[in-house]
Amino acid sequence: MRPIEMICINCPLGCQLTVSRKADGALEVSGNNCVRGIEYAHTELENPLRRVTTTVNSGSMKVPRVSVKSSESVPVEEIFLIMERIEGFRLNRSCKCGDILIDHISGDIDLIATQDFTFSEGEVKI
Amino acid sequence: MTSAMMQSQILVIGAGPAGIAAAIAADSKGQSVILIERAESAGGILNQCIHDGFGSIRFGEQLCGPEYAYKEIKRLEGSSVIAYFHTTITEIRREEDFFLIDAVSPKKGTMTLKVEAIILATGCRERSARQIFLQGDRPSGVFTAGLAQYVINCMGYLPGKRCVILGSGDIGLIMARRLTLEGSSVLGVYEIQNEPSGLSRNIVQCLNDFGIPLHLSRTVIELHGKHRLESVTIMDVDENRQFIKGSEQIITCDTLIVSVGLIPEHDMVRELGIKYDPHTSGPIVDQTYMSNVPGIFCCGNALHVNDLVDYVTESGEIAGDAAVDYLNGIIPRKKIELIIDQSIGSIIPQTISLSATKTFTLPLFIRSKRTMRKSILRITNGGNELFTKRFNVVKPPEMIRIDLSCEISKVQTDFPFLISIKEERS
Numbered sequence: 001m002r003p004i005e006m007i008c009i010n011c012p013l014g015c016q017l018t019v020s021r022k023a024d025g026a027l028e029v030s031g032n033n034c035v036r037g038i039e040y041a042h043t044e045l046e047n048p049l050r051r052v053t054t055t056v057n058s059g060s061m062k063v064p065r066v067s068v069k070s071s072e073s074v075p076v077e078e079i080f081l082i083m084e085r086i087e088g089f090r091l092n093r094s095c096k097c098g099d100i101l102i103d104h105i106s107g108d109i110d111l112i113a114t115q116d117f118t119f120s121e122g123e124v125k126i
Numbered sequence: 127m128t129s130a131m132m133q134s135q136i137l138v139i140g141a142g143p144a145g146i147a148a149a150i151a152a153d154s155k156g157q158s159v160i161l162i163e164r165a166e167s168a169g170g171i172l173n174q175c176i177h178d179g180f181g182s183i184r185f186g187e188q189l190c191g192p193e194y195a196y197k198e199i200k201r202l203e204g205s206s207v208i209a210y211f212h213t214t215i216t217e218i219r220r221e222e223d224f225f226l227i228d229a230v231s232p233k234k235g236t237m238t239l240k241v242e243a244i245i246l247a248t249g250c251r252e253r254s255a256r257q258i259f260l261q262g263d264r265p266s267g268v269f270t271a272g273l274a275q276y277v278i279n280c281m282g283y284l285p286g287k288r289c290v291i292l293g294s295g296d297i298g299l300i301m302a303r304r305l306t307l308e309g310s311s312v313l314g315v316y317e318i319q320n321e322p323s324g325l326s327r328n329i330v331q332c333l334n335d336f337g338i339p340l341h342l343s344r345t346v347i348e349l350h351g352k353h354r355l356e357s358v359t360i361m362d363v364d365e366n367r368q369f370i371k372g373s374e375q376i377i378t379c380d381t382l383i384v385s386v387g388l389i390p391e392h393d394m395v396r397e398l399g400i401k402y403d404p405h406t407s408g409p410i411v412d413q414t415y416m417s418n419v420p421g422i423f424c425c426g427n428a429l430h431v432n433d434l435v436d437y438v439t440e441s442g443e444i445a446g447d448a449a450v451d452y453l454n455g456i457i458p459r460k461k462i463e464l465i466i467d468q469s470i471g472s473i474i475p476q477t478i479s480l481s482a483t484k485t486f487t488l489p490l491f492i493r494s495k496r497t498m499r500k501s502i503l504r505i506t507n508g509g510n511e512l513f514t515k516r517f518n519v520v521k522p523p524e525m526i527r528i529d530l531s532c533e534i535s536k537v538q539t540d541f542p543f544l545i546s547i548k549e550e551r552s
Contacts (some may be wrong), residue, residue, distance in 0.1 A: 005330060006330070006334070007326045007330055007334075009189075009326050009327040009331075012521045013518050014326035016523070031480050033518065048335075050331060050335065051178050051188070053176050053177045053178050053190055054176065054307060054308075055176060055279055056281070056283065063280075064280070064282040065279060065280060065281070065282045067190060067191075067192045067279065069178060069190055072442075073408060076335055079307065079335075082309050083308075097192070097193060097196045107541070112467035113522075114176065114189075114190040114192045114193045114196075115173070115193075115195075115196065116196065126265040
């Protein structure tokens with residue numbers, strides 16, 4: 001494997017890490033100033049996790065989008081999968097900040113509202 | 127028609143995180159507070175910042191912008207602050223020891239307020255494409271990053287399909303990810319400086335995760351397109367920011383997102399004789415965040431552009447508390463100037479007012495001018511060292527916050543505080 005360059009984001013130092021895989025399969029990290037750099041390189045290479053934050057169609061004209069997040073961080077490659085599942089979704093009801101809008105959108109991950117939203121029938125999008 | 131006349135002790139202008147915190151702080155000390163907000167609801171820019179990372183200092187968790195706003199709005203609703211939304215201030219006049227404010231709203235019409243102190247929490251505005259000397263045509267398809275954020279997150283429209291991002295400020299980086307998630311292709315981020323101006327976290331999670339290239343020392347110089355943007359010309363710059371001839375390249379795109387800096391906003395008080403700091407573009411204040419005009423306080427991004435909303439809320443609380451002290455007649459006496467050298471980009475506050483107390487403790491917010499490794503921050507006064515702190519690294523995008531404590535008996539009040547950061551020779 002070719003060495004990979006990455007920035008450790010544990011602290012403002014932002015160490016420029018170089019990561020390569022040795023013949024026995026173990027990762028070799030250089031450029032780090034502390035042990036957290038090594039942990040970071042392992043997580044980032046083996047299973048990087050990210051919180052998905054986006055919006056869903058509210059069904060209303062006045063407030064067209066409602067902001068949402070994934071209940072937990074998900075593997076990077078699952079981000080687009082979640083985005084696809086949100087695509088055709090329409091809320092068409094009121095919700096509170098913290099409500100589950102789509103349960104089990106991916107495995108045990110739910111999609112959660114991050115704002116209050118009041119739906120009124122008079123403003124339905126056609 | 128006569129307009130309604132209202133009276134309160136304190137007026138807070140702007141119901142974003144700074145204004146909410148200032149209003150609650152003053153209200154909790156028993157003062158009558160009116161909060162005026164131009165938009166139809168509270169929360170300010172947090173409402174369109176749907177990404178997470180807010181509140182790690184204040185709440186100990188990574189909240190999304192609207193979630194942070196939600197928590198603060200609930201606190202506001204539990205206070206006795208009187209809030210007027212959808213209300214615009216048209217004029218502020220300074221009288222002998224009070225202020226008269228004209229405001230207008232679609233529901234209430236015109237109104238006049240009489241107050242004794244004003245807290246400005248009007249936030250900041252984006253530097254626009256017009257302010258950075260982009261040449262060429264003037265087609266549609268050029269957005270500031272914050273406008274693009276509003277269009278996508280609040281209106282539900284996609285600004286364009288092939289996007290170039292100019293400037294590596296945090297909002298630009300966050301929009302690179304947002305546009306990608308919503309199906310646009312982001313061709314690259316171009317930054318005229320030789321280091322990114324956004325946080326490392328955003329470089330990693332907004333660009334590297336999606337393979338979006340970041341081009342340093344490279345900038346957009348010209349726009350092309352009759353109606354809609356069709357392409358941009360980019361060019362390399364050398365270390366003195368001079369264009370390198372022959373490096374021109376044309377990129378086909380329909381959208382340019384401009385993320386080239388934020389400027390504190392206080393147009394509405396410009397006539398009142400407030401002194402401004404060229405480094406922060408906000409008013410010069412002491413540790414109470416009061417400007418040189420007695421009774422006018424400033425907090426949040428209207429004071430200086432912050433990287434963390436937690437600090438914005440903190441500054442609102444400081445200004446709210448201090449406005450109450452001011453009304454109670456607690457007037458600080460002597461002022462000491464804080465003077466920064468070439469190593470520092472800006473500092474808040476710019477002066478310290480000594481009061482009758484024996485000691486003082488205050489937060490100082492310092493932005494370094496350039497990236498420095500293994501460096502030491504020093505504060506001296508008349509040759510005496512008051513404070514030192516070592517840093518592994520300081521970077522302009524990441525504001526330094528320190529708590530400065532001093533015994534007043536040890537301060538030479540005729541001398542300024544000198545603040546510097548130096549790299550230590552190893």
